[in-house]
Amino acid sequence: MTKPFDVITFRCTSETLGIPEPPIEEGAIIILYQEGTAEVGRYEPPMPDDPFPRFEHPTNTEALKSEALRLVAEAQPLLDSYKQSYVLVCPQALARQAEWREKGS
Numbered sequence: 001m002t003k004p005f006d007v008i009t010f011r012c013t014s015e016t017l018g019i020p021e022p023p024i025e026e027g028a029i030i031i032l033y034q035e036g037t038a039e040v041g042r043y044e045p046p047m048p049d050d051p052f053p054r055f056e057h058p059t060n061t062e063a064l065k066s067e068a069l070r071l072v073a074e075a076q077p078l079l080d081s082y083k084q085s086y087v088l089v090c091p092q093a094l095a096r097q098a099e100w101r102e103k104g105s
Contacts, residue, residue, distance in 0.1 A: 002022055002024060002089045003089065004075070004088075004089050004090065004091035004092070005071075005072065005075040005076055005088050005089060005091070006022065006088065006089045007076070007079075007086055007087070007088055008020045008021070008022065008024055008030065008087040008088065008089065009021050009087075010053060010087070015046075015048075015051065016046040016051045016052075016053075017046065017051045017052050017053075018046055018051070018052055018053035019046075020043070020053070020087075024043055024089070025043075026043065026044065026045050027042055027043065027044075028042070028043045028089070029041070029042055029043075029090040029094075029095035029098060030042070030043055030055065030087050030088060030089060030090050031068050031071075031072060031087070031088045031089075031090045031094075032055060032085070032086075032087055033069075033072050033076075033079065033081045033085065033086040033087075033088060034081050034085035034086070035081055035082060035085075036069075036081055036082060037065060037069065037081070038065060038068035038069040038071075038072045038081075039057060039061055039064070039065060039068065040057070040058055040061065040064045040068055040090055040094065040095070040098050041055035041056060041057050041058075042055065042056045042057075042058075042098075042100065043055060044056060055087075056100070056101075058098035058099050058100050059099045059100065059101060060097070060098065060099045063097075064094065064097060064098060067094060067097075068090075068094060071091065071094060072088060076088065
């Protein structure tokens with residue numbers, strides 16, 4: 001079971017280029033932390049015709065960035081997003097603020 005701010009790593013297999021460890025469910029809300037920024041996203045697993053995981057961003061991405069960055073910096077101060085990119089489990093309070101497009105629109 002994951003908890004907020006757990007770091008998720010992605011490992012390659014013979015079928016896909018991104019199986020999350022620890023496992024997260026399709027639609028899990030994450031924070032992508034890279035190059036000094038933090039963006040909320042929704043995890044979409046690799047598909048048979050596309051071996052890469054995808055991250056859909058909410059329509060209010062810009063409005064969430066500063067809060068996401070502040071929260072990550074407080075919870076994981078030792079992560080250096082300039083040396084490596086990270087995917088973290090998003091806390092529920094921030095995840096609830098994300099506004100998503102309807103599927104197919």
